[in-house]
Amino acid sequence: xxxxxxxxxxxxxxxxxxxxxxxxxxxxxxxxxxxxxxxxxxxxxxxxxxxxxxxxxxxxxxxxxxxxxxxxxxxxxxxxxxxxxxxxxxxxxxxxxxxxxxxxxxxxxxxxxxxxxxxxxxxxxxxxxxxxxxxxxxxxxxxxxxxxxxxxxxxxxxxxxxxxxxxxxxxxxxxxxxxxxxxxxxxxxxxxxxxxxxxxxxxxxxxxxxxxxxxxxxxxxxxxxxxxxxxxxxxxxxxxxxxxxxxxxxxxxxxxxxxxxxxxxxxxxxxxxxxxxxxxxxxxxx
Amino acid sequence: xxxxxxxxxxxxxxxxxxxxxxxxxxxxxxxxxxxxxxxxxxxxxxxxxxxxxxxxxxxxxxxxxxxxxxxxxxxxxxxxxxxxxxxxxxxxxxxxxxxxxxxxxxxxxxxxxxxxxxxxxxxxxxxxxxxxxxxxxxxxxxxxxxxxxxxxxxxxxxxxxxxxxxxxxxxxxxxxxxxxxxxxxxxxxxxxxxxxxxxxxxxxxxxxxxxxxxxxxxxxxxxxxxxxxxxxxxxxxxxxxxxxxxxxxxxxxxxxxxxxxxxxxxxxxxxxxxxxxxxxxxxxxxxxxxxxxxxxxxxxxxxxxxxxxxxxxxxxxxxxxxxxxxxxxxxxxxxxxxxxxxxxxxxxx
Amino acid sequence: xxxxxxxxxxxxxxxxxxxxxxxxxxxxxxxxxxxxxxxxxxxxxxxxxxxxxxxxxxxxxxxxxxxxxxxxxxxxxxxxxxxxxxxxxxxxxxxxxxxxxxxxxxxxxxxxxxxxxxxxxxxxxxxxxxxxxxxxxxxxxxxxxxxxxxxxxxxxxxxxxxxxxxxxxxxxxxxxxxxxxxxxxxxxxxxxxxxxxxxxxxxxxxxxxxxxxxxxxxxxxxxxxxxxxxxxxxxxxxxxxxxxxxxxxxx
Numbered sequence: 001x002x003x004x005x006x007x008x009x010x011x012x013x014x015x016x017x018x019x020x021x022x023x024x025x026x027x028x029x030x031x032x033x034x035x036x037x038x039x040x041x042x043x044x045x046x047x048x049x050x051x052x053x054x055x056x057x058x059x060x061x062x063x064x065x066x067x068x069x070x071x072x073x074x075x076x077x078x079x080x081x082x083x084x085x086x087x088x089x090x091x092x093x094x095x096x097x098x099x100x101x102x103x104x105x106x107x108x109x110x111x112x113x114x115x116x117x118x119x120x121x122x123x124x125x126x127x128x129x130x131x132x133x134x135x136x137x138x139x140x141x142x143x144x145x146x147x148x149x150x151x152x153x154x155x156x157x158x159x160x161x162x163x164x165x166x167x168x169x170x171x172x173x174x175x176x177x178x179x180x181x182x183x184x185x186x187x188x189x190x191x192x193x194x195x196x197x198x199x200x201x202x203x204x205x206x207x208x209x210x211x212x213x214x215x216x217x218x219x220x221x222x223x224x225x226x227x228x229x230x231x232x233x234x235x236x237x238x239x240x241x242x243x244x245x246x247x248x249x250x251x252x253x254x255x256x257x258x259x260x261x262x263x264x265x266x267x268x269x270x271x272x273x274x275x276x277x278x279x280x281x282x283x284x285x286x
Numbered sequence: 287x288x289x290x291x292x293x294x295x296x297x298x299x300x301x302x303x304x305x306x307x308x309x310x311x312x313x314x315x316x317x318x319x320x321x322x323x324x325x326x327x328x329x330x331x332x333x334x335x336x337x338x339x340x341x342x343x344x345x346x347x348x349x350x351x352x353x354x355x356x357x358x359x360x361x362x363x364x365x366x367x368x369x370x371x372x373x374x375x376x377x378x379x380x381x382x383x384x385x386x387x388x389x390x391x392x393x394x395x396x397x398x399x400x401x402x403x404x405x406x407x408x409x410x411x412x413x414x415x416x417x418x419x420x421x422x423x424x425x426x427x428x429x430x431x432x433x434x435x436x437x438x439x440x441x442x443x444x445x446x447x448x449x450x451x452x453x454x455x456x457x458x459x460x461x462x463x464x465x466x467x468x469x470x471x472x473x474x475x476x477x478x479x480x481x482x483x484x485x486x487x488x489x490x491x492x493x494x495x496x497x498x499x500x501x502x503x504x505x506x507x508x509x510x511x512x513x514x515x516x517x518x519x520x521x522x523x524x525x526x527x528x529x530x531x532x533x534x535x536x537x538x539x540x541x542x543x544x545x546x547x548x549x550x551x552x553x554x555x556x557x558x559x560x561x562x563x564x565x566x567x568x569x570x571x572x573x574x575x576x577x578x579x580x581x582x583x584x585x586x587x588x589x590x591x592x593x594x595x596x597x598x599x600x601x602x603x604x605x606x607x608x609x610x611x612x613x614x615x616x617x618x619x620x621x622x623x624x625x626x627x628x629x630x631x632x633x634x635x
Numbered sequence: 636x637x638x639x640x641x642x643x644x645x646x647x648x649x650x651x652x653x654x655x656x657x658x659x660x661x662x663x664x665x666x667x668x669x670x671x672x673x674x675x676x677x678x679x680x681x682x683x684x685x686x687x688x689x690x691x692x693x694x695x696x697x698x699x700x701x702x703x704x705x706x707x708x709x710x711x712x713x714x715x716x717x718x719x720x721x722x723x724x725x726x727x728x729x730x731x732x733x734x735x736x737x738x739x740x741x742x743x744x745x746x747x748x749x750x751x752x753x754x755x756x757x758x759x760x761x762x763x764x765x766x767x768x769x770x771x772x773x774x775x776x777x778x779x780x781x782x783x784x785x786x787x788x789x790x791x792x793x794x795x796x797x798x799x800x801x802x803x804x805x806x807x808x809x810x811x812x813x814x815x816x817x818x819x820x821x822x823x824x825x826x827x828x829x830x831x832x833x834x835x836x837x838x839x840x841x842x843x844x845x846x847x848x849x850x851x852x853x854x855x856x857x858x859x860x861x862x863x864x865x866x867x868x869x870x871x872x873x874x875x876x877x878x879x880x881x882x883x884x885x886x
Contacts, residue, residue, distance in 0.1 A: 029396045086396050092603040098596025220400050255415045262408035269401045270389045479740050486737045489726035497793050498712035498741035
């Protein structure tokens with residue numbers, strides 16, 4: 001149980017870090033994240049089930065495509081409301097999400113789809129714990145993506161520019177950083193991470209065009225828990241949420257699993273808007 | 287000139303709306319459509335008090351609608367007259383608004399919006415599983431009647447009255463009255479002290495606070511007022527259709543509808559939410575029944591309406607923040623300019 | 636003169652960083668008190684402590700003998716203290732008249748519920764501040780000097796006994812500075828006590844009865860303007876060698 005929670009946390013972290021990145025750089029809450037995850041799930045479904053692609057390679061193939069999608073979305077749509085109050089960008093991306101959802105309804109109908117491959121039911125045993133290979137690989141791909149991203153943010157010009165812009169946009173602009181390009185890149189990476197998470201999720205969960213909403217909320221919960229800027233925070237937040245879910249299945253009813261994470265979102269937002277970091281700070285320095 | 291124009295159009299439209307039940311056109315089709323339109327105008331107007339005037343975007347208003355509907359059903363099934371449950375439904379919705387509004391309204395802008403999505407979804411899941419939860423708790427078991435309180439995913443059913451025609455007509459007028467009541471409330475709020483405070487909060491919360499607006503109290507009052515009207519709408523809906531379940535009345539699409547209507551029509555205005563609601567219902571009604579034939583491909587457009595709203599939402603945010611009202615206003619300016627130009631041209635000639 | 640506002644050991648920390656440390660001050664009825672100090676000295680922080688936006692971490696603030704250090708800003712406003720913001724904060728999509736009406740409706744002497752009375756009060760204030768001709772403009776279309784006036788007008792409409800002005804003169808050209816100084820003097824004549832933060836020395840020296848000087852969150856001097864201007868500690872901390880050598884462009 002705990003092991004599968006940890007494996008799930010890896011996936012959650014991938015999904016949430018995309019949100020955190022976009023929020024960090026642009027102060028935008030990207031509701032279209034859910035739409036991207038859902039589309040990625042469908043694309044993965046087509047590639048794997050209809051075209052027989054290797055299920056574990058598909059996410060890596062999809063991500064660059066969605067990167068471009070994210071860059072275009074930022075350049076031609078979101079950029080236009082950057083000066084307006086933040087709530088309009090939230091509503092705008094909400095509209096984009098609605099459109100994406102309904103295109104899927106049109107194309108794929110509302111039926112629930114699931115990707116089953118030869119790996120789906122395979123497990124192996126380590127000291128009495130059975131681990132699903134599927135989930136393990138999903139975990140590994142997710143964590144790998146985060147590690148690569150961390151290297152990118154730490155060691156390239158663009159990565160440093162992204163971090164600078166997240167800290168102070170005006171100052172970065174004055175320092176000669178092309179902040180518009182930075183925002184496009186950040187939005188692209190965020191979208192790519194969402195697509196990665198979405199296509200990985202397609203391997204584990206069943207999905208329909210409404211897929212992604214509950215995951216999006218979980219993503220917010222994780223991002224707020226982990227604090228908005230740090231990757232380690234996000235990873236910890238993902239772990240906390242995955243464990244809370246696992247425990248809620250154990251102690252409450254399985255049906256209330258999502259209830260627990262949504263309630264957690266609201267409580268966390270209200271009680272500790274600074275995330276766990278703030279809580280730790282408060283405990284250390286009363 | 288414009289006043290008399292409004293009277294000439296408004297009068298007959300109102301008369302027509304009042305007379306619909308007597309005309310019995312198309313076997314009650316228009317009456318049902320009218321009922322829904324009035325109901326949605328009420329909700330759209332109610333959402334606008336919080337979302338438009340005070341600027342607090344709530345994605346959780348379905349909780350009030352659902353709670354209103356469930357309050358009425360639960361009380362009616364326990365022998366309380368249905369009409370008496372209407373104010374109770376409003377009050378319970380309002381109290382629930384206080385319950386989650388008090389903590390959530392401390393959050394600003396986007397954070398409030400996200401928290402309301404969380405509240406809405408959490409409430410829906412709770413209602414879905416409430417019966418099972420109560421069953422496992424010896425203290426609360428007394429609330430169950432024949433093992434049922436909310437009926438879980440299957441929902442609740444009300445008995446149908448004998449004369450369904452007269453019943454429906456009575457509700458048609460009832461909800462029309464409710465709509466005018468909501469519009470009256472909205473108008474009073476907009477032109478009074480309360481509305482001025484809410485607008486100030488919407489524009490700049492800190493500045494509002496320093497000139498003496500009790501921002502916390504005002505936001506909560508706006509939420510409670512809004513919740514009250516939506517709760518009543520839910521109650522009336524339940525009595526009109528005799529059947530409710532959590533997915534319909536607590537579902538996210540319900541919350542979305544309440545966000546979309548005022549924004550499409552013109553957020554923060556009195557008439558905007560009305561326009562938005564009418565547009566919403568008409569589009570939904572037309573599209574739900576339409577099919578598109580593209581030679582070989584035959585598409586059912588039944589789920590296309592959200593695509594229309596989503597697209598419209600994007601366009602409105604990008605180009606015309608005041609929605610359909612703003613478009614109308616622009617058209618007026620353009621039209622007047624054209625008229626003036628043609629006048630000048632004739633004078634020259 | 637009676638003491639209107641009194642601060643006792645007012646301190647404010649931001650995440651372990653002391654922005655204000657044990658500041659004692661008094662403002663008497665009918666005075667104009669200037670609060671000066673270099674950038675980051677804690678002037679605006681002190682104002683925020685008084686108005687309740689950032690309540691003091693330690694210490695107390697008394698208004699007419701009543702402790703107000705734990706009250707909400709709107710409550711403090713209704714008691715009779717209002718401020719203007721350093722970075723002007725008009726309600727952008729509202730008309731100038733409506734901006735001021737918010738103050739008239741919600742401030743200290745709010746006229747019971749009557750829209751008409753609040754409007755009349757607002758019009759009176761607009762007349763006083765010279766904004767009548769722009770009553771129906773949207774606030775976002777105003778020029779900076781007019782926005783600063785609007786900021787004062789809105790605060791005035793709440794009928795304060797004590798008005799905190801945070802850099803209302805900064806950014807104005809000399810003619811506008813003179814107009815604003817005249818307005819401030821008129822305010823005092825109408826019985827309002829004024830506590831003002833100001834960087835433009837000409838303005839603050841000419842209208843203030845008394846100056847309080849902050850540096851790094853602590854009070855370093857207090858007294859009549861000419862006396863403070865001669866205080867060596869002040870000259871060193873704030874006015875700099877420029878002023879000491881007599882070549883000041885401030886005075």
